[in-house]
Amino acid sequence: MPPILEVTNLKTHFNTPEGIVYAVNGISYHLKEGETLAVVGESGCGKSVSMMSILGLIPIPPGKIVSGSAVYWGKDLLHMSEKELGQVRGKEIAMIFQDPMTSLNPVLTVKRQITESLQVHIGMKPNQAADRAVQLLEMVGIPDPKRRLSDYPHQFSGGMRQRVMIAMALACNPSVLIADEPTTALDVTIQAQIIELVIQMRQQLGMAMIWITHDLGVVAGLADRVMVMYAGFIVEKAVVDDLYVDPRHPYTLALLSALPRADRRRDRRLKSIPGAPPNLLAEPKSCPFAPRCEYSFEHCRVENPILNSVVDGHEIACWVDVRTGAAR
Amino acid sequence: MNDRISFSEPLVVVENLVKHFPITQGIILQRVVGQVKAVDGVSFSIMKGDTLGLVGESGCGKTTVGRTLLSLYPLTSGRVTIDNREIHKARGRELLAIRRKAQIIFQDPYASLNPRWTVNSIVSEPLRVHGLRQNARERSQRVVELLELVGLNARHINRFPHEFSGGQRQRIGVARALASEPLFIVCDEPISALDVSIQAQVVNLLEDLQDRLELTYLFIAHDLSMVRHICDRVAVMYLGVIVELADRNDLYENPLHPYTQALLSAVPIPDPQKSRTRQRVILTGDVPSPINPPSGCRFHPRCPIARAHCSELVPEWREITPNHWVACHEV
Numbered sequence: 001m002p003p004i005l006e007v008t009n010l011k012t013h014f015n016t017p018e019g020i021v022y023a024v025n026g027i028s029y030h031l032k033e034g035e036t037l038a039v040v041g042e043s044g045c046g047k048s049v050s051m052m053s054i055l056g057l058i059p060i061p062p063g064k065i066v067s068g069s070a071v072y073w074g075k076d077l078l079h080m081s082e083k084e085l086g087q088v089r090g091k092e093i094a095m096i097f098q099d100p101m102t103s104l105n106p107v108l109t110v111k112r113q114i115t116e117s118l119q120v121h122i123g124m125k126p127n128q129a130a131d132r133a134v135q136l137l138e139m140v141g142i143p144d145p146k147r148r149l150s151d152y153p154h155q156f157s158g159g160m161r162q163r164v165m166i167a168m169a170l171a172c173n174p175s176v177l178i179a180d181e182p183t184t185a186l187d188v189t190i191q192a193q194i195i196e197l198v199i200q201m202r203q204q205l206g207m208a209m210i211w212i213t214h215d216l217g218v219v220a221g222l223a224d225r226v227m228v229m230y231a232g233f234i235v236e237k238a239v240v241d242d243l244y245v246d247p248r249h250p251y252t253l254a255l256l257s258a259l260p261r262a263d264r265r266r267d268r269r270l271k272s273i274p275g276a277p278p279n280l281l282a283e284p285k286s287c288p289f290a291p292r293c294e295y296s297f298e299h300c301r302v303e304n305p306i307l308n309s310v311v312d313g314h315e316i317a318c319w320v321d322v323r324t325g326a327a328r
Numbered sequence: 329m330n331d332r333i334s335f336s337e338p339l340v341v342v343e344n345l346v347k348h349f350p351i352t353q354g355i356i357l358q359r360v361v362g363q364v365k366a367v368d369g370v371s372f373s374i375m376k377g378d379t380l381g382l383v384g385e386s387g388c389g390k391t392t393v394g395r396t397l398l399s400l401y402p403l404t405s406g407r408v409t410i411d412n413r414e415i416h417k418a419r420g421r422e423l424l425a426i427r428r429k430a431q432i433i434f435q436d437p438y439a440s441l442n443p444r445w446t447v448n449s450i451v452s453e454p455l456r457v458h459g460l461r462q463n464a465r466e467r468s469q470r471v472v473e474l475l476e477l478v479g480l481n482a483r484h485i486n487r488f489p490h491e492f493s494g495g496q497r498q499r500i501g502v503a504r505a506l507a508s509e510p511l512f513i514v515c516d517e518p519i520s521a522l523d524v525s526i527q528a529q530v531v532n533l534l535e536d537l538q539d540r541l542e543l544t545y546l547f548i549a550h551d552l553s554m555v556r557h558i559c560d561r562v563a564v565m566y567l568g569v570i571v572e573l574a575d576r577n578d579l580y581e582n583p584l585h586p587y588t589q590a591l592l593s594a595v596p597i598p599d600p601q602k603s604r605t606r607q608r609v610i611l612t613g614d615v616p617s618p619i620n621p622p623s624g625c626r627f628h629p630r631c632p633i634a635r636a637h638c639s640e641l642v643p644e645w646r647e648i649t650p651n652h653w654v655a656c657h658e659v
Contacts, residue, residue: 042523042524042525043523157614159614160614187385187386187550187615188385188550188552188591188594188595188596189385189590189591189594189610189611190385190614191594191596192593192594192608192610192611193610193611193612196608196610214523214524215596216524216598217553217595217596217597217598218596220596220597220598220599220600220602220603221596221597221600221603221604222603240600241600241601244598244599244600254525255524255525256598258524258525258527258528259524259553259598260531260553260554260556260557260558261553261556261557261597261598262552262553262556262580262592262595262597263580263595263597263599263602265577266556266557266576269532269535270528270531270532270557271528272525272526272528272529272531272532273525273526273528273529274529276493276495276496276526277523277525
């Protein structure tokens with residue numbers, strides 16, 4: 001199956017008074033039809049910026065897409081006019097965000113916010129759009145959807161607001177849904193509800209999904225493939241089972257050993273990663289993880305490894321083979 | 329790590345703690361029109377050198393328990409004794425003496441440090457308040473010791489909070505809590521604002537300090553995986569009450585209360601195989617309002633096994649197996 005989205009060598013920088021922030025430093029990946037790709041990383045690793053870049057949601061300036069292409073069904077999103085991009089964004093590629101309170105407009109009713117994209121993108125008449133909105137709210141499990149339609153965002157609880165966001169995103173039957181930490185602000189039982197809903201919607205609508213998160217636990221039961229980001233680079237890319245069973249990048253390995261487990265008895269102290277993520281104000285010339293990496297050797301501080309394949313479908317950007325500790 | 333010495337004597341005893349916040353209406357003539365029943369009768373004790381975990385979802389009252397038991401909020405009713413002294417009856421010097429022994433680490437390392445103060449002023453404030461060092465030079469010496477204890481160093485002493493990362497700020501918060509040589513520390517979600525790789529650093533630090541200084545912790549958190557890792561015993565709160573309390577492995581391997589079961593089955597597990605096959609109890613609906621909590625068992629509107637009497641009778645707090653307490657009619 002050909003990929004529906006192919007991103008190549010994407011670089012996004014920000015010009016700030018302190019200097020250039022190297023947020024995304026040449027990442028390449030693809031998304032296949034109906035597949036769920038997870039992007040995992042800590043704050044500031046560039047996971048959100050890389051997704052917002054392809055949808056033209058980065059404010060320019062201070063942001064700047066330095067290079068790259070993002071080909072969606074044969075068209076490059078990065079070189080489209082604002083008008084063309086507007087046809088894709090919200091219609092074919094939809095997005096849901098972390099905090100449903102700040103991403104919904106507090107002074108407009110839910111009805112107005114859901115029907116907007118139906119009217120703009122599909123050209124529905126207001127009544128038609130309102131009927132469809134009721135359907136959508138019902139689909140995402142909001143009780144009494146007809147009445148709730150004229151409510152404002154503050155009248156919904158956190159979990160219900162996230163459902164409204166999902167309803168909005170699904171309004172035009174997108175073929176790609178980008179979810180940016182949609183459950184991070186929610187409690188675990190509500191998180192479980194939302195994940196269950198998303199899995200159900202994915203099956204029902206057959207859309208592909210990119211799920212951005214910092215939580216390796218959430219992704220395990222949800223994704224087909226995972227890519228791990230660090231300091232604006234993709235450091236590991238693998239099929240979900242391979243990543244958890246056989247992680248090959250020292251950072252992924254360290255992240256997994258820093259995670260306590262609710263399903264196991266405690267058998268050791270947590271392994272912490274010393275230091276902190278690098279300052280993105282310096283142009284990365286060597287491996288960005290080297291200063292915190294227990295496997296690093298001289299070469300790691302000289303040359304930045306590029307992402308390449310270790311086995312079929314499993315790529316890492318590292319000079320070291322973590323199984324032996326020797327250079328690859 | 330599991331061979332931590334447990335002293336058999338309780339350091340903190342909480343009996344039937346109740347904390348209601350009044351809801352008022354009117355601007356000049358304020359009248360009370362209702363109560364937010366944030367904590368509605370909570371009892372537990374913490375043994376010397378132990379860590380008790382207090383878990384639950386947002387709004388269940390876990391932070392209010394932590395703050396009320398340190399007398400940061402006045403209590404509505406109940407009794408809290410820390411090191412055999414009743415904190416809510418103490419005034420003046422006596423209260424100060426108890427506070428010296430009972431400290432808190434806050435959730436948000438960005439909001440809990442005064443941005444205009446240097447690390448030196450922040451960490452030495454408890455030394456000044458409790459008169460633990462004679463002069464500024466001695467206080468600074470002690471601050472350096474404390475910074476080294478938490479993995480920072482003398483270089484950091486004259487810097488301001490904004491010059492530090494989240495993890496380092498949390499270390500400053502820990503140093504401040506340790507300054508008065510406490511016996512007991514309430515850790516109120518100390519790691520939930522931090523990234524995974526930094527969380528492990530702070531958790532390991534808290535464990536090392538506990539071993540070295542024989543500290544007792546109340547660890548308030550919503551991350552159930554971390555709670556299993558760090559706590560000896562765990563209490564689960566729902567809407568202002570504790571529904572289950574047990575030793576960690578007992579609670580995680582044999583949860584008895586339907587809410588605990590649902591909560592544990594919702595915890596994400598970083599194992600694809602297990603995540604796909606595990607049985608989940610997905611609760612419907614949201615947590616009801618603590619202003620007007622449900623009658624009988626507070627969990628009954630969302631409970632998958634509720635029966636008629638659950639909405640009428642408040643379930644008794646019972647010890648089902650040794651040290652495993654639960655409040656449910658159906659267990």
